[in-house]
Amino acid sequence: MSGRRIGVYVCHCGGNISDYVDVDAVVAAAREDPDVVVARDAMFTCSDLTQSEIISDIGEHGLDGLVVASCSPKLHTFTFREMAKRAGLNPYEYTQVNIREQCSWTHTDDHEGATRKAISLVRAGIANTKGSAPLQPTQVTTTQRALVVGGGVTGMRAAIGLADTGLEVVLVESQDELGGWVGTFGPMFPHGTVGKDLVARLREDIGRRPSITVLTRGRVTSRAGTYGNYQVGVDADGAHHDFEVGQVVVATGFSAYEPGPGEHGYGAPGVLTLVQFQELLDRTEGRLAYQGRSVESLAYIYCVGSRGPEHAYCSRYCCSAAVHASLRVADVAPTARQYHLYRDMRTYGRNEEMFTESRRRGSLYMKFADDDPPVVETGTDSLTVRLHDLLSAGEELALPVDLVVLVTGMVPRQQDDLVGVLKLPVGQDGFFNEIHPKLRPVETVVDGVNICGACQGPKTSAESIASGLAAVTQVAAVLKRGTADLDPQVATVLAEQCTGCGDCTSACPFGAISLFGSGNGAKAVARVDAAGCKGCGACVPACPVDAIDLAGYTDHQVRGMIDALAMEVAR
Amino acid sequence: MTTLTPSLIGPELAALGDFDAQACMNCGICTAICPLSTDVLPRRLMRYAALGMAERVRQEEEAVFSCLLCRSCEENCPAGVHITENVRLLRRWLLEHPRRLN
Numbered sequence: 001m002s003g004r005r006i007g008v009y010v011c012h013c014g015g016n017i018s019d020y021v022d023v024d025a026v027v028a029a030a031r032e033d034p035d036v037v038v039a040r041d042a043m044f045t046c047s048d049l050t051q052s053e054i055i056s057d058i059g060e061h062g063l064d065g066l067v068v069a070s071c072s073p074k075l076h077t078f079t080f081r082e083m084a085k086r087a088g089l090n091p092y093e094y095t096q097v098n099i100r101e102q103c104s105w106t107h108t109d110d111h112e113g114a115t116r117k118a119i120s121l122v123r124a125g126i127a128n129t130k131g132s133a134p135l136q137p138t139q140v141t142t143t144q145r146a147l148v149v150g151g152g153v154t155g156m157r158a159a160i161g162l163a164d165t166g167l168e169v170v171l172v173e174s175q176d177e178l179g180g181w182v183g184t185f186g187p188m189f190p191h192g193t194v195g196k197d198l199v200a201r202l203r204e205d206i207g208r209r210p211s212i213t214v215l216t217r218g219r220v221t222s223r224a225g226t227y228g229n230y231q232v233g234v235d236a237d238g239a240h241h242d243f244e245v246g247q248v249v250v251a252t253g254f255s256a257y258e259p260g261p262g263e264h265g266y267g268a269p270g271v272l273t274l275v276q277f278q279e280l281l282d283r284t285e286g287r288l289a290y291q292g293r294s295v296e297s298l299a300y301i302y303c304v305g306s307r308g309p310e311h312a313y314c315s316r317y318c319c320s321a322a323v324h325a326s327l328r329v330a331d332v333a334p335t336a337r338q339y340h341l342y343r344d345m346r347t348y349g350r351n352e353e354m355f356t357e358s359r360r361r362g363s364l365y366m367k368f369a370d371d372d373p374p375v376v377e378t379g380t381d382s383l384t385v386r387l388h389d390l391l392s393a394g395e396e397l398a399l400p401v402d403l404v405v406l407v408t409g410m411v412p413r414q415q416d417d418l419v420g421v422l423k424l425p426v427g428q429d430g431f432f433n434e435i436h437p438k439l440r441p442v443e444t445v446v447d448g449v450n451i452c453g454a455c456q457g458p459k460t461s462a463e464s465i466a467s468g469l470a471a472v473t474q475v476a477a478v479l480k481r482g483t484a485d486l487d488p489q490v491a492t493v494l495a496e497q498c499t500g501c502g503d504c505t506s507a508c509p510f511g512a513i514s515l516f517g518s519g520n521g522a523k524a525v526a527r528v529d530a531a532g533c534k535g536c537g538a539c540v541p542a543c544p545v546d547a548i549d550l551a552g553y554t555d556h557q558v559r560g561m562i563d564a565l566a567m568e569v570a571r
Numbered sequence: 572m573t574t575l576t577p578s579l580i581g582p583e584l585a586a587l588g589d590f591d592a593q594a595c596m597n598c599g600i601c602t603a604i605c606p607l608s609t610d611v612l613p614r615r616l617m618r619y620a621a622l623g624m625a626e627r628v629r630q631e632e633e634a635v636f637s638c639l640l641c642r643s644c645e646e647n648c649p650a651g652v653h654i655t656e657n658v659r660l661l662r663r664w665l666l667e668h669p670r671r672l673n
Contacts, residue, residue: 337575339575356594356596356650359593359594359595359596359650360591360593360594362593363593364593364621364622365597367597386572391597391618392615392618392619392622393615395572395573396572396573397572397573397574397575397622398572398573398574398575399574399575400574400575400576
């Protein structure tokens, strides 16, 4: 007997567990342990009702330890830690045991075996709780300054938002001036707002906020430090700057897809990308003309560079942008024949109204099969586009046109240096990955580094700015409290045992361990920076004299769990 | 193969009245609902006319004149195309541009 007073709760999970595991037998096995004061089953342990029952058990029976045997710790560790806190129990005195993903779901063909395994796992969980200790989160003071990388509309708007929460902001832009893509755009869909005007307004707003430091022709060269307190190096305009920042926001945007030579006739006169065509429209006053000749007919080829083998994703903005461009053409050249050759039209949301309007105003839409793209024939003085139109029963059509517009999408920006410095998580498609696309859309797995805008994947400017403001909320939520709580499950060094060999310092992937000599010939000992330690445990086996323990996963706890697992289940 | 040239019937139809088949979104409800529902009536006929494929429209002369003008298609068109009016315009165009006999 350890003298602990432990409560064990075994979940049915509706039937996800109890259809394969004999929950009553698991509860009975848990009761055999002399330290287990309460053991119960529950249909849904995570339900509010069961949680309040557990809370009253904790008070009534004076429980000082808890085991919940239900689903993966990924799902409900946070739920039950919060429940423990509400009951006045230290959240680290609770152990989550996974008898669903790692037991009932994997052993649906062997009910007895699944039950035996569940009993073993629960016994191990009880052993872990017996060895647990109350842990307090490490509190650090956070730096009231944020770094924003990328000075397009997303980064500019995020910088303004951050400044308005009272934080200082360092805004780093790689080009000569702020503005990014939108700073080069004329009228944008859906309402024809001029991109250059938007950027001019944002520039003014930034100019009025002295708490924003703008660095152009800049790049981030280094990042060190711990959660809430990072040191970043920035080279800008030939000078080096060092900043203390609490959080980083990456808003580096996208690159435009550049078709290969000859791709749909690209390179021939009269074959333009969407961006080039928009520039032509921006320059157009009165008559629509290309190289001095009136444009009477044009063909838009959609999905160029998107939804193919190289870039599997949809670029999201191009359908709407091309339809908007065709409406601008209808304004300046009402009799021009406009053919839209598409795979699938995705003018989602309100942009559908532009699609309808463009058809009303004479744009003709033709659909080609994924494996049968249109062919652009470039003659000396003519352009002809051929396709099999699925909307005309697959009939082959030839379209002699004055201009071909390749509706090109977004591709990830090549920026290996920044990825290296910030350790940004790059997805299969080359864009940066967030932790959770719905619930944590701007945080990354790298602590303190947030992402927003089109560097995460294709977005419209409105969507990018909304995501930039989401990053503002996230950063402010962390920094405005002034302090941050860090996970207390970190490595600790037993100084009297440590020989100062330094094996742990090289084993630590986060550089969180260093050797300190006390002078006067006394031996050096390892010291863990609790703010820098991520609790990965890499140092524990590296220590030749067992002088390092990981709080929450101590050697004592792990040995106890192994002993419990090795106990035979009598049935 | 059909080449779509500037000498399309589109402008000619536009001159006759408010021809609006280009607003079609190709859903096919009109064809599903048509009591005659021939191979071409009404969606493909509207498609040929919208693209200005004069020869195709001439070939489908019988379909154009067999339409009952019942307006079932039009009542159910989600794109709001006035299909029967378009059929009337096509009839008039066919009368003014008859098929040449060899």
